[in-house]
Amino acid sequence: MIRSFLGAAAMLGVLAGQARAAEPAPRADQLLFRELFRELVETDTSVATGSCTALAEKIALRFQAAGFAEAQITLFKDEAFPLDGGLVVTVPGTSRKAKPMLLLGHIDVVNARREDWVRDPFQFIEEGGYFYGRGTSDMKMLDAIWIDTLIRMKADGVKPKRTIKLALTCGEESGARMNGAQWLAEHRPDLIAAEFALNEGGRGETDGHGKVLSQSMQIGEKSYRNFELQTTNPGGHSSVPVDDNAIYEMADALQRVRALKFPVRFNDTTRRYFAVVGAARRDALGAAMAQLAADPADKAAEMAVSADRTLNAMLRTTCVATLLEAGHASNALPQRAKATINCRIVPGEDEDTTRAALVSAIGDAKVSVTRTGRVRPLAVPPPLDPRIMGPAEKLAARYYPGVPLVPAMMTWATDATYLGPLGIPTYGAPGQLFDPDGNGLHGLDERQSVQSVYVARDYLYDLAKVYAAQE
Known part of the structure; x- marks a missing residue:
């Protein structure tokens, strides 16, 4: 052997x-x-x-x-x-x-x-x-x-x-x-x-x-979905700027996506993980993990656990901007701005619920939100x-x-x-x-x-x- x-x-x-x-x-x-x-x-x-x-x-x-x-x-x-x-x-x-x-x-x-x-x-x-x-x-x-x-x-x-x-x-x-x-x-x-x-x-x-x-x-x-945000504008000469700017609209939308925090959603596997691993850690973070598994409504425990980026991602659906494209010339007002938002979706939520959350958070009908890219089957x-x-x-x-x-x-x-x-x-x-x-x-x-x-x-x-x- x-x-x-x-x-x-x-x-x-x-x-x-x-x-x-x-x-x-x-x-x-x-x-x-x-x-x-x-x-x-x-x-x-x-x-x-x-x-x-x-x-x-x-x-x-x-x-x-x-x-x-x-x-x-x-x-x-x-x-x-x-x-x-x-x-x-x-x-x-x-x-x-x-x-x-x-x-x-x-x-x-x-x-x-x-x-x-x-x-x-x-x-x-x-x-x-x-x-x-x-x-x-x-x-x-x-x-x-x-x-x-x-x-x-x-x-x-x-x-x-x-x-x-x-x-x-x-x-x-x-x-x-x-x-x-x-x-x-x-x-x-x-x-x-x-x-x-x-x-x-x-x-x-x-x-x-x-x-x-x-x-x-x-x-x-988690399941994997990409969404494309897009803003459009007639554009024009950059020497005559206007407030209605595709890049500014996209920047505002991205700030709202950044602020979006999906709710904690435990399942049997993650609840057991947080309870057992939290108890085994014997530190402040471990105590917060165990407390949150016992009471998902405990906001103090949620805040402590969410500060750890890995644990935060296990708690909830996450969406993050990963690609950005805008404008067509340095001396022209932008006619279009695009951003890719990569979402990792917890079991119990899906593409539709995630898109709806993005649309609601952005709160601007001029920003389109479209699913894009390869679609894997749900795990x-x-x-x-x-x-x-x-x-x-x-x-x-x-x-x-x-x-x-x-x-x-x-x-x-x-x-x-x-x-x-x-x-x-x-x-x-x-x-x-x-x-x-x-x-x-x-x-x-x-x-x-x-x-x-x-x-x-x-x-x-x-x-x-x-x-x-x-x-």
Whole structure:
């Protein structure tokens, strides 16, 4: 057996904030994993400058080198989008009764410009206890763990009862050309058919100094909608200005959107998360979380919790301006102004209720509010299945002692939305850790703690084996 639990437990001491003179030296198998992780990060898969197809082909070669048969590996792409390919790998199970499980991951990343970063975004850099590079947190760490899990199982002689499927797709981050998970769901649902899926979305929270505060399994997520605000005006020469100005109207509208705060809306998952994690924190913020879960009408608790941007986003629907375009010449009054408002909508609210709230907040009939962009299906929250939650909690107690594992609703949308219509409940796997600043996810100098990566790798390997042995 490759994994050494004692080694993982030693690493966990560092994660828990215990004093150590030095980090443990990586094991031989961890160095091999590090090389896999490096290859994923250093292969640019951004929509602006990269190719998912190139990375999918590299991953296929790794599986072939590990002894997987050609029939187990399916490379796919839409011929209209040659750079957006992906792959599916299948490990047959031994039981006719056990239904398949699916490991899902997107291999594309958010665009990154070298001039904005301190470090090269497409170089895998280990520095100060962190791995840096675009995709280290979202989500090439988990991609690498899923790939490594299947290769380790083969090396360890694991014979799963369930068939295990791994689908690595492109287009989750932008969908500008295509979305691979959507393509599989529409064109090759047989490749991904499963009793359940594990995806991104679960996470652990740290105090920013290495101490793990919580671990969560994603149970549901927000839906994603964009709205375009537009103002128009006849325009004219800038030497004869008037108060009726499309840019000023848009600026006023955006100020009102900025001030809009949707009401707190708990569901069973988020209420439990705030109650359990709040009690475990043992600080002022934790007390406010627990109080708000007990009494959502407590305005003081709401104000305290809402000051944390991550917790605020879990409490309510959020809408934020992300793009702005206005005017047509520097010496002319603007004839048009446009703004994109990105909304993340909690279960129980929808596109119509969110648009109505925007219209009401803006309060100006001259500002049009129109839904725009790609529309994902509404996410279907998976059930709190004890066969999923039980093993995750048991193993989390071993790898993260004293840290609660709780169900949580994530504030973003994932490719789980395309599996819901196929009847595949999808869970966000725990293990990944985030500091209070979010680790640069979708931003600059994205990073992930070195030791947290190695511990999560072992935790998820053991978890996948437990699920694979179920009938």
